[in-house]
Amino acid sequence: MANVSTTVAAGVAPASGGDRTRTLHRAIFIGLALMLAVAPFLVYPVFLMKVLCFALFACAFNLLLGFGGLMSFGHAAYFGMASYVSAHAAKVWGLTPELAILAGTAVAMVLGAVFGALAVRRKGIYFAMVTLALAQMVYFLSVQAPFTGGEDGIQAVPRGRLLGLISFADDRVLYYFVMAVFMGGLLLIYRVIHSPFGQVCKAIRENEPRAISLGYRPLHYKLAMFVLSAGLAGLAGATKAIVFQLASLTDVHWSMSGEPVLMTLIGGIGTVFGPIAGALVVVSMQNYLAHLGAWVTVVQGGIFILAVLIFREGIVGFIAGRLKQQL
């Protein structure tokens, strides 16, 4: 598995090296926030919101894969279920958007805790298969259950007013809310990676028997990572439902589980910022190549194969390698 730390120059003193990396990352975070702040004046805000929702989704997936060492192929379950719950909460219960999103996120975390508990005992491809199978169950339930609206989904979800005060009718106002959600999610992920918890997860990923022999329980850490990742994927899905005023079967379909995989591969597994770049590339492709119809899938497939075969570290992974810096 691509591991960012291998690309870091050897022999850098930890203190100064750590500080330099931290300063660089802080600069990237600030730069990103500034770019996002001016972006809606240059680009269509709804497109930007789509990119941000998928970027958060991909970052959540990458947290589990790149930093937890677990390859999930069922993240649509958390994204989609949160999307349904958030849409239902806003439309049927009349909750304000932020509460609807929180409800969706909470359900995704609970679902993640249950599915994670079943999956984390498995390794490698078996883990991926279990997550896929469980996500398929969620899909079939969504087809059957009345509350999801079946083929129609939940449509015309009200965007509502933030805290019951600020109307989200204007795309640009909603955009800044989505941006705040995204930046918050990204900062949380960054913190998780660079926390005492993140250190133990890294150790488990590197050498599980050794971590056990030091008294750690890998399953507990993997499960915690899984719940965090599911929750963040849910946050993305729940926010998406409010933005597009729609939750549908597409959100829980297995191909939705493939989106963050593709985005993460393109951007760079195990990099903090890679999935964002990957999401930008994939969503742009889907939008601007939409006139190609079914060919979009073929083009996407082709890029996927190219990414796996030649461009293994992904866009950001490649840049990180050149700069000899963790990104």
Added chain:
Amino acid sequence: MPMAMSDDIILATEGLTKDFKGFTAVDDVTLRVRRGSIHALIGPNGAGKTTCFNLLTKFLEPTRGTITYNGRNITATKPTDVARLGMVRSFQISAVFPHMSVMENVRIALQKKRGESFDFWRSERTLDTLDDEVRNLVGAVGLGDFVAAKAVELPYGRKRALEIATTLALDPEMLLLDEPMAGMGHEDVERIAALIRRIAANRTILMVEHNLSVVASLSDTITVLARGRVLAQGDYATVSKDPRVIEAYIGAGHG
């Protein structure tokens, strides 16, 4: 219990046996490790020493037999919990966290003292308070100049030293070292031997080692294993004169 176990036995096994699909790797081993001693487990290749360690630390389930640690039956205990009870092992194949720095490797073990580390919301800088202790441990095994190096970049002998520092960081009551000096140069062997002697002052060490001069100079008691069975037990002088031991070593040498 068949015999009254006195307080000064920290680790004991009764009839410990491990079958691998009809092949018996560890056969009816009864072991007594005295508290505070350095106890060596020696024997030709394939004698079952590593398997024994795996059984004691519960990385493998025994087919038969019991293990008692500090008066507590740990035969059914999980490996994580064995570590938590104070018996920590090293591995024959160097077990480090390869893409973490020397500093981070040792810190992971020290982190255990905080209890669990589920605090994903805290900065890793909260761990900086452990830095002094890390430096002490790293210095003690002669890795003072390598704190920032990635474990994977260290030569083999230094990886072993790092592993010992990591194990020591847990301040375990009992250490199981599987060939701690294999692959080390002469100087490193000296340093690690001195370190083992030093740390044995207030703990118990059970170690597998092929370097017989190290075994002779360090250990209080030696258990010789061959084909899974205990061949002889006692101090170096006794064991080295035992004809069965001599035969087993020579036999293995020509096998």
